[in-house]
Amino acid sequence: MTDNDQSRKSILRRDFLRLSATLAGATAAGSLLSCAATEPSSPAARDQLLEQVRSTRLNYSRARAVPTICFGCTTHCGVIGWVEDGRVKLIEGNPLDPNSQGTICSKANGLISATEYPERLLYPMRRVGPRGSGRWKRISWDEALGEIADRLRPLRENGTPERFVFQYGRDKTKGFSKRFTDAFGTPNRLNRRSICSSSRRAPLMSFYGRDFEWESQDVENTQYVLNFGGNPMEAYQGGMFMRKRLMDAKVDRGAKLVTFEVRPTATASVSDEYFAVNPASDGAIALAMAHVIVREGLEDRDFWDRWSTWDFAEMSAHVASFTPEWAESESGIPAATIERLAKEFGAAAPACCTMSNRGSAKHYNGMQADRAIRMLDVLVGNVGKPGGFCLSTLRGWNNRYGQDGLPVLSQPAPKPASPSPWKPGTRQFETLAPEIQERVRNFPQMWQDKYFGELATPSEYPLSWHWYSMRVGQLVYPYIKEGRHKVDLYMSYTLGAAYGMPEANLAREVLADESLIPFHVAIDINYGEQASLADIVLPDATALERWDAHSNNNYGLRPYTGIRQPLVEPLGEARPAQIIWRDLARLIGGGMEQHFDFEDLEDYYREWYKNLPIDWETFKRDGIWYDDKRPLDYELYDRAVLPEHLVGAETDPDTGVLYQTKGGKRKAVGIMQDGRAVQGFPTPTRRIAVYDPIFPLAADHVGLSLDDGNASPIPTYHKVPEHKNLGVDDYILTTFKWNVHTQGRSAYWKHAAEIVHTNHAMMAPETAVRLGVVTGDEIDITTYRPKGVAYRANESDPVGTVRNRVRIIPGMHPRVIAQAHHAGHWEHGVVARGGDTAPSGGSSGMAANTPGRDELSRQIWWSKERGGTGGGVAINHVYPINAAPLVGGQSWFDNVCTVSRVDAV
Ligand SMILES: Nc1nc2c(c(=O)[nH]1)N[C@H]1C(S)=C(S)[C@@H](COP(=O)(O)OP(=O)(O)OC[C@H]3O[C@@H](n4cnc5c(=O)[nH]c(N)nc54)[C@H](O)[C@@H]3O)O[C@H]1N2
Ligand SMILES: Nc1nc2c(c(=O)[nH]1)N[C@H]1C(S)=C(S)[C@@H](COP(=O)(O)OP(=O)(O)OC[C@H]3O[C@@H](n4cnc5c(=O)[nH]c(N)nc54)[C@H](O)[C@@H]3O)O[C@H]1N2
Ligand code: SF4
Numbered sequence: 021m022t023d024n025d026q027s028r029k030s031i032l033r034r035d036f037l038r039l040s041a042t043l044a045g046a047t048a049a050g051s052l053l054s055c056a057a058t059e060p061s062s063p064a065a066r067d068q069l070l071e072q073v074r075s076t077r078l079n080y081s082r083a084r085a086v087p088t089i090c091f092g093c094t095t096h097c098g099v100i101g102w103v104e105d106g107r108v109k110l111i112e113g114n115p116l117d118p119n120s121q122g123t124i125c126s127k128a129n130g131l132i133s134a135t136e137y138p139e140r141l142l143y144p145m146r147r148v149g150p151r152g153s154g155r156w157k158r159i160s161w162d163e164a165l166g167e168i169a170d171r172l173r174p175l176r177e178n179g180t181p182e183r184f185v186f187q188y189g190r191d192k193t194k195g196f197s198k199r200f201t202d203a204f205g206t207p208n209r210l211n212r213r214s215i216c217s218s219s220r221r222a223p224l225m226s227f228y229g230r231d232f233e234w235e236s237q238d239v240e241n242t243q244y245v246l247n248f249g250g251n252p253m254e255a256y257q258g259g260m261f262m263r264k265r266l267m268d269a270k271v272d273r274g275a276k277l278v279t280f281e282v283r284p285t286a287t288a289s290v291s292d293e294y295f296a297v298n299p300a301s302d303g304a305i306a307l308a309m310a311h312v313i314v315r316e317g318l319e320d321r322d323f324w325d326r327w328s329t330w331d332f333a334e335m336s337a338h339v340a341s342f343t344p345e346w347a348e349s350e351s352g353i354p355a356a357t358i359e360r361l362a363k364e365f366g367a368a369a370p371a372c373c374t375m376s377n378r379g380s381a382k383h384y385n386g387m388q389a390d391r392a393i394r395m396l397d398v399l400v401g402n403v404g405k406p407g408g409f410c411l412s413t414l415r416g417w418n419n420r421y422g423q424d425g426l427p428v429l430s431q432p433a434p435k436p437a438s439p440s441p442w443k444p445g446t447r448q449f450e451t452l453a454p455e456i457q458e459r460v461r462n463f464p465q466m467w468q469d470k471y472f473g474e475l476a477t478p479s480e481y482p483l484s485w486h487w488y489s490m491r492v493g494q495l496v497y498p499y500i501k502e503g504r505h506k507v508d509l510y511m512s513y514t515l516g517a518a519y520g521m522p523e524a525n526l527a528r529e530v531l532a533d534e535s536l537i538p539f540h541v542a543i544d545i546n547y548g549e550q551a552s553l554a555d556i557v558l559p560d561a562t563a564l565e566r567w568d569a570h571s572n573n574n575y576g577l578r579p580y581t582g583i584r585q586p587l588v589e590p591l592g593e594a595r596p597a598q599i600i601w602r603d604l605a606r607l608i609g610g611g612m613e614q615h616f617d618f619e620d621l622e623d624y625y626r627e628w629y630k631n632l633p634i635d636w637e638t639f640k641r642d643g644i645w646y647d648d649k650r651p652l653d654y655e656l657y658d659r660a661v662l663p664e665h666l667v668g669a670e671t672d673p674d675t676g677v678l679y680q681t682k683g684g685k686r687k688a689v690g691i692m693q694d695g696r697a698v699q700g701f702p703t704p705t706r707r708i709a710v711y712d713p714i715f716p717l718a719a720d721h722v723g724l725s726l727d728d729g730n731a732s733p734i735p736t737y738h739k740v741p742e743h744k745n746l747g748v749d750d751y752i753l754t755t756f757k758w759n760v761h762t763q764g765r766s767a768y769w770k771h772a773a774e775i776v777h778t779n780h781a782m783m784a785p786e787t788a789v790r791l792g793v794v795t796g797d798e799i800d801i802t803t804y805r806p807k808g809v810a811y812r813a814n815e816s817d818p819v820g821t822v823r824n825r826v827r828i829i830p831g832m833h834p835r836v837i838a839q840a841h842h843a844g845h846w847e848h849g850v851v852a853r854g855g856d857t858a859p860s861g862g863s864s865g866m867a868a869n870t871p872g873r874d875e876l877s878r879q880i881w882w883s884k885e886r887g888g889t890g891g892g893v894a895i896n897h898v899y900p901i902n903a904a905p906l907v908g909g910q911s912w913f914d915n916v917c918t919v920s921r922v923d924a925v
């Protein structure tokens with residue numbers, strides 16, 4: 021190819037991208053139009069339709085462009101909202117964002133749908149019927165906050181603040197809610213990271229240290245990507261940041277993408293090679309690749325010896341037994357293929373990287389699978405190299421990983437102190453069950469110092485809170501049911517547990533039980549399944565109406581930050597959650613109020629960002645601050661230790677690790693390499709902990725057999741116990757995310773629901789033949805409770821059955837049945853319910869008289885009433901609670917199921 025050809029190709033590619041960006045925008049705007057485009061049967065309806073079209077059309081010359089940060093999914097792209105006549109009309113990408121580089125996906129405009137949804141929550145509401153009955157009355161903010169404060173105050177005054185339990189899903193207030201729970205004094209800040217990514221993050225934090233809980237592969241410059249079960253073209257935390265970079269790397273630079281999956285995703289479709297693997301076998305493939313790399317001498321020995329904690333000879337002996345032939349028998353991928361791919365990966369080093377996500381990690385053996393995958397990067401020495409597995413300073417601007425001269429950004433003072441750990445002798449400790457007290461007493465000091473009771477720090481899962489507060493969200497409800505923790509007031513925020521947790525029926529049962537949860541406050545923007553089980557519902561301002569601080573790891577490999585700012589005033593009486601907590605703190609009093617001494621959220625965030633090298637107005641105008649003068653974050657580990665960390669530092673003569681003692685605490689700050697004091701990695705050894713003794717240590721303390729793969733200090737493979745003796749009629753039930761939807765919260769975004777509104781059970785053609793079904797047939801899927809897992813909600817077997825329709829997908833693994841998340845709602849309004857005006861699991865009575873709802877119902881052309889599919893089926897009651905040992909990550913993709921055809925009568 022000539023230079024000319026090359027540049028023409030890039031130009032064509034650029035034009036294509038520009039065109040597709042325009043089309044993406046147009047699709048979003050177009051869908052707004054199409055919301056209105058329904059059967060203009062009468063002249064009046066037609067006029068109304070035209071008016072609606074006119075009012076949604078954006079007049080660029082009159083509109084104001086305001087940058088903010090998208091909240092459409094976990095990726096958090098910088099976006100620009102076009103505001104006209106007090107409404108946001110269109111959302112586009114912000115080209116100043118170094119992560120998203122000006123791109124957005126179709127979900128971004130869902131923020132407008134969420135804001136303008138006719139059935140949106142606009143007023144505080146108090147339950148009037150039994151909990152869950154759907155009977156509500158509108159109340160004033162004073163009444164709502166007054167009642168909540170009156171219930172909370174005595175808990176604090178009586179010294180039992182822990183009976184206030186706060187659980188969040190996507191909290192992007194970045195520490196504001198913690199300010200509230202800390203000031204209150206409760207350690208029970210719970211999340212649901214374990215059902216999301218904890219088993220994916222733990223291996224990273226073990227290898228590289230807590231500051232690198234997420235990587236930033238240099239996809240832009242890579243030559244080769246080995247992807248184990250990530251779906252960046254449709255989902256993925258940071259998928260948007262990879263999408264354009266991956267396509268540029270592939271099209272402009274001929275990079276190769278190889279994907280291991282169980283179904284043909286969009287990522288698989290743009291991959292050069294896609295393999296449907298046996299479920300939960302990714303770790304076997306990775307170890308066999310390590311075997312080939314070592315056997316062929318493709319490793320970067322110098323990098324390994326310098327940076328890994330594991331002796332090369334011992335590692336070689338370990339991987340020797342994981343042959344490609346063995347991996348073929350585990351994974352179904354031919355040995356010759358594994359061998360070829362390993363050699364290609366090794367040959368591309370250091371411009372190569374691994375990628376993985378829930379597909380590899382959310383299994384009983386997933387934590388070790390990800391450790392095996394991560395080891396491949398260390399072996400070929402691509403870590404921190406151009407085109408390699410890079411680590412940017414996550415929350416770089418907080419400067420936790422010692423970058424030189426970065427502005428320090430932090431919450432305004434006075435910040436409240438965090439609650440104290442529950443140690444033997446404290447009142448809280450003495451309330452624990454004797455066997456739990458015993459376990460905690462036996463913990464090493466480092467865990468005793470972090471123990472805050474069974475909800476926040478479940479003692480059976482010490483690694484869930486060892487590196488970072490990941491918690492074990494799916495156990496919160498069963499633990500409350502078991503009486504492990506007494507709750508007086510439960511507050512949920514951005515959380516859809518009643519719909520999206522595994523065994524969501526158990527979550528609902530506990531949420532509905534007033535003896536277990538006497539009072540439930542839900543802070544939400546929409547009346548979903550979670551809010552339907554509350555006593556008071558508080559309407560939050562949407563992401564287009566509020567402030568939030570922003571932080572992400574940086575795929576542009578330079579520190580950056582952004583700001584979420586209000587584009588429009590909150591509708592109705594909605595209020596930003598921060599204002600809700602401020603006002604509650606003032607009402608509760610007792611000193612809490614001193615941490616909430618601000619009138620305006622803008623003042624609060626201005627103070628937070630006061631050390632940015634640009635002024636506040638410029639920051640608001642750009643929406644993003646990016647330090648483009650800095651060297652890229654390559655080989656951070658090789659940078660000199662900061663001078664302030666060298667003061668009084670001592671070197672351990674055996675390991676070369678540099679320690680500094682500050683305030684009586686000894687901390688590793690760097691490592692000597694070739695006579696230089698360099699930073700290394702923020703792990704205790706300042707090296708990459710490919711060998712990490714924390715796993716057997718944790719196992720030992722919770723009584724997990726050291727034969728269990730989860731207990732291994734080195735990356736290993738162990739078969740999922742319940743997959744060992746699969747019968748011929750057993751299948752594996754999996755689940756996934758659609759590109760146009762986001763979790764449980766987008767089903768009512770009409771443009772998204774028009775594209776995808778159901779969730780058929782997907783299966784390979786050969787599976788359908790075995791079962792004697794064709795697309796559209798009904799089947800019953802029954803799941804069974806996994807044997808031998810650390811926690812079992814109860815011993816009953818099976819878990820449940822879901823009736824769904826078949827959709828045949830060529831290219832799927834024949835053992836796998838896959839059902840998408842997002843569909844099957846019975847709340848979140850009439851769009852989410854696929855036109856069903858009579859919800860099955862409780863009633864959203866509050867919405868019955870919402871203006872515009874009838875019109876909205878008429879527009880749902882996919883409703884069952886009109887012969888369509890309706891809104892799909894709720895599936896989460898059949899996914900068993902299945903917390904893998906130590907880290908507690910939910911094994912979403914291991915479920916053994918049987919399938920039977922529902923014969924037509
Ligand atoms: N469009 C969209 N984007 C999102 C989200 C969303 O809801 N919608 N949610 C965000 C969130 S919270 C998350 S956690 C991320 C999730 O991002 P991803 O992890 O990339 O996506 P998932 O769909 O959760 O699961 C990944 C894939 O694992 C596959 N899989 C199942 N079992 C196996 C296996 O044994 N081996 C392999 N190799 N693959 C397997 C499934 O088929 C599925 O496609 O996406 C984020 N981005
Ligand atoms: N079957 C199946 N289940 C899954 C998954 C799967 O792939 N398949 N994925 C799992 C994963 S990875 C995750 S992360 C979880 C997600 O589970 P959840 O954290 O429960 O996330 P959502 O379902 O998005 O629900 C969040 C709630 O937040 C509300 N909300 C949205 N925006 C705002 C806002 O701006 N302010 C406030 N206050 N509330 C808001 C929504 O209305 C909704 O009620 O689901 C898990 N469940
Ligand atoms: S990927 Fe997520 S954050 Fe980015 S534009 Fe789409 S919805 Fe918004």
Ligand SMILES: [Mo]
Pocket residue numbers: 215216217
């Ligand atoms: Mo997630």
